[in-house]
Amino acid sequence: MNKVLYIKANIKNEGQSRTFKVSDRFIEEYKKNNPQDEVFELDLYKENIDFLRPDDLGKIFGPKDEASKESPLLKYAYQFAEADKYVFAAPMWNLSFPAILKAYIDYISVVGITFKYTAEGPVGLLQGKKAVHIVSRGGEYGNAPYEMGDRYLRTILGFFGIADIETIAIENVDVVGVNVDEKIEEGISKASLLAKEF
Numbered sequence: 001m002n003k004v005l006y007i008k009a010n011i012k013n014e015g016q017s018r019t020f021k022v023s024d025r026f027i028e029e030y031k032k033n034n035p036q037d038e039v040f041e042l043d044l045y046k047e048n049i050d051f052l053r054p055d056d057l058g059k060i061f062g063p064k065d066e067a068s069k070e071s072p073l074l075k076y077a078y079q080f081a082e083a084d085k086y087v088f089a090a091p092m093w094n095l096s097f098p099a100i101l102k103a104y105i106d107y108i109s110v111v112g113i114t115f116k117y118t119a120e121g122p123v124g125l126l127q128g129k130k131a132v133h134i135v136s137r138g139g140e141y142g143n144a145p146y147e148m149g150d151r152y153l154r155t156i157l158g159f160f161g162i163a164d165i166e167t168i169a170i171e172n173v174d175v176v177g178v179n180v181d182e183k184i185e186e187g188i189s190k191a192s193l194l195a196k197e198f
């Protein structure tokens with residue numbers, strides 16, 4: 001049995017997010033294909049995600065023991081490390097993703113949980129796991145250098161040791177004259193295919 005962590009970062013009301021229209025279908029298809037797996041939904045806007053405060057740094061870099069497992073701050077990092085697969089769903093905001101996702105990444109980038117330091121430099125502790133990033137964008141970016149969200153997510157997940165990363169981008173949805181429903185359907189088709197082999 002695999003544990004899937006479905007991380008959602010969007011403020012839009014239920015049913016309004018193009019990103020979630022695709023990512024929810026991905027999860028639906030995944031569940032159909034993997035009924036034995038456990039999928040946990042983490043809606044970041046419903047969590048106590050904050051910017052790191054001075055007291056938090058001691059916990060991020062401090063010892064990882066029985067006491068640290070009780071820390072409300074570190075619960076996200078432990079939860080992340082326990083999962084086998086990750087589904088990130090976040091729209092493009094200002095060339096990246098919503099800031100709450102970066103704040104969450106600051107919570108899960110924890111020494112001794114998601115990576116460690118060695119004499120040869122930092123080493124990721126989440127080797128062999130996989131992730132998909134589902135993103136809707138107003139314009140078209142592909143792999144353009146000014147796209148910072150997907151590239152950052154891939155880099156930090158790589159730092160944790162996660163090398164198997166897919167991206168489903170639903171682009172051009174804010175371009176005048178574009179058929180948005182068609183774009184979403186294209187995204188859903190890609191998501192349904194990927195959900196079979198994820």
Ligand SMILES: Cc1cc2nc3c(=O)[nH]c(=O)nc-3n(C[C@H](O)[C@H](O)[C@H](O)COP(=O)(O)O)c2cc1C
Nearest residue numbers: 017018019020091092093094095136137138139173
């Ligand atoms: C705060 C904010 C910032 C945005 N910044 C960008 C941007 O930099 N580039 C872009 O192509 N679209 C940008 N958009 C448009 C969204 O990426 C686009 O509308 C997307 O489809 C939203 O996905 P959603 O329906 O899941 O929220 C932005 C939208 C918002 C609300």
